[in-house]
Amino acid sequence: MNTDNFTPRRLPVGIQSFEKLRSEGFVYVDKTALIYKLIQAGVPCFLSRPRRFGKSLLLSTIEAYFKGKRELFRGLAMEQLEKNWYEYPVLHLSLNAEKYDSKERLADMLERQLQAWEQLYQTGGKGITYSGRFMTVIKQAYEQTGRRVVVLIDEYDKPLLRSFDNSKLQDDFRETLTAFYTVLKDADPWLQFVLITGVTKFAQMGIFSNLNQLSDISFDLDYNTLCGMTLPEIETTFVPELEAMALKQKLSHEALLEKMTRLYDGYRFTNDEEFTPMYNPFSVLNALMKRAFGSYWFGSGTPTFLVDMLKKTNFDLREMDGIQVGALSLSDDRADVNNPVPMVYQSGYLTIKKYDERFNMYTLGFPNEEVKYGFLNFATPFYTPVSQNDTNFYIGKFIHELETGDTDSFLTRLRAFFADFPYELNREKENNYQIVFYLVFKLMGQFTESEVRSACGRADAVVKTPEYIYVFEFKLDGSAEAALRQIDEKGYLIPYTADERRLIKVGVSFDKEKRNLGEWLIEQATEEINKP
Missing domain, CATH: 3.40.1350 (Trna Endonuclease; Chain: A, domain 1)
Incomplete structure (x- = not known):
């Protein structure tokens, strides 16, 4: 292949809409067989993954499925797996966009979303609480359509992640969100499917303590590859892009994949020995699109708060790569600013390296060179x-x-x-x-x-x-x-x-x-x- 004659395909860098991705000809790594398996399980779920790992696209894909948009799945595994294609009412809430520097910001966001749902299902809603209005919308959607409701909540923890240094604001956000999310337990008779995603469990801080029917699939081997990319997926889906990048970088196919593995692979989201290591999808797509290696994921967000926590707690950076932690610290729903390592893990800067089943201990470490050197470079001015x-x-x-x-x-x-x-x-x-x-x-x-x-x-x-x-x-x-x-x-x-x-x-x-x-x-x- 001559790179001068290479016609780039559209790679979905930053694309979070499944409908846009499919209707406008972007390349898609087919996750729909795994999505179908998750949906058929029928259990309300919670999934934690680092930022820019495809959580928003996952929810958008599920929304398209439940809205019966069969045409968007043409040529994908889902087209063969699903025979009925019923349309369900979908309530999709994303907390990703706002700055959340005051309780009014969260209130405004919830107000806008509730008003849109209330207009759609003609529920009114004045004079009652956010949680009461949310419950009314769910019941009305079920009664109007005759089908149970699908609830998808994206980046549920964003308000809390943005306010860790403000305890008063944390309390306000926690009180509001706890009441709002707890509705999903009492609404269970009218719900078909529930999936809540976020960066970290530790921002929950008791928010889901009453929502005990949620199944946390964050560590499940069955859904280890639900977000992110595997090496076989990369080699199968991006054949022309890999060839073009290898030519530009003057590397063999094997050397290109070896470098891509060192830089972007290594994420592990399960303690099972049969795990498939995951590549960071944001970095892989950017590298293939630009045909150049770079610190794409790390450069898209700075861990200022995390490094500041490490410094304030006198954490010894030498212990980070290879630190051992108890299993409870990675699954407990209480954030502890005096123990920053679990938060660093959940944010994607550390990953599981080994699991000791006998003592129920995890060994954590940097997933790859992009994260390791990006983090250490960023931390240096703090020390x-x-x-x-x-x-x-x-x-x-x-x-x-x-x-x-x-x-x-x-x-x-x-x-x-x-x-x-x-x-x-x-x-x-x-x-x-x-x-x-x-x-x-x-x-x-x-x-x-x-x-x-x-x-x-x-x-x-x-x-x-x-x-x-x-x-x-x-x-x-x-x-x-x-x-x-x-x-x-x-x-x-x-x-x-x-x-x-x-x-x-x-x-x-x-x-x-x-x-x-x-x-x-x-x-x-x-x-x-x-x-x-």
Whole structure:
């Protein structure tokens, strides 16, 4: 294929309307067999997925199905599965659009939606509560049409997510939404199907405590692939786009998919070992449309509140990638701002890596490189005096010095980096300097092989460049000689002795009082290395 002759198809980046997607010729990854399975189960459901993972399109597809729009499903699995195509009344509520900076904003949104439904079903509604009006609409829709009602609620938690720093507003939103959503329990005789979606369960804060008939399918293996994309779906649906992107990027088909996997794959929404890892659909579609790799999902929203919570709670960033949490913390409906990790997980910045059935424990980690480096880049200014725009500048300088073998300049720059820290910033946390080391070496991993110690028996940091392998050991209030001695005595160089690159040992002392690097010693490993 010559990319000059490539005619791009319409990829549904940001398209949330199933009718628009199908009627205007956008490419669609067919999820309708799974949607049909969910609908036929007939159970009121709740689904949590990160932002831009296709929740709104999912609800729009379900709405089109229940409105009997068979023509939109032509050529899809649903066309063969459904034989009757009855039309049901659908009440579709989306809380996604508003800013929600006051209780009046939520009231205005509910008022507009209720008035539209009341006009459609001629229920009136003046003089009664929002919940009373909602119940009246449901009953009237059932009586007028003779069919039970479908209720779809999109981004139910948006008002609460936008107001975590305002406890009074949280209370107001919670009171209003609890009364509104609880209607669905008493209205069950008139309901055909209910699906509520959101980013996080932790914003519920008791909102659904009385709505105990909801089945949370967020962790169900059966619906693991309901939102997002699998590798087979990508390879089957986007054949010409993959070919065109491979040509533009000068990569083989295999190398292109390998890079796409590193950047965008890795989401796991179940504890079952048979899970299918999911690709971020927003990033995949953008990459295929632009035929270029980029930080599309991360760039579409900033985790300011989450990083601020991590900082305020003195959370050690080094623990995030590989942290273990109890199962209850991922399924409980109570948000705890003093324990930010579950919120970080639900927001899509962490995902399930392993599950220990015996102890009912999850191991969480960054799903992929887009999220890992995006998050760490974003977090760096919260822990250092470096602005977000300057982070890559510093990292680039660090890497250049190590690639050219100028270890002394690298450490001198690192010392200057610490010297720029305001005293209060360093004083906030005793091991803040360790977090900064972690950030520097982790961010270097975007451009070269870089590791930070995560287990005993490993050096503090290892950096691999085309010509060198550096093994770093930092000593708090210890000597550089002691750091070098530990590298030798613990055998930190042994895993790299078969490599033809030059091995460089770097021992560094860190002065706790001065809050900066002290002395350092640099040695090239030339003698035979024996196991300790």
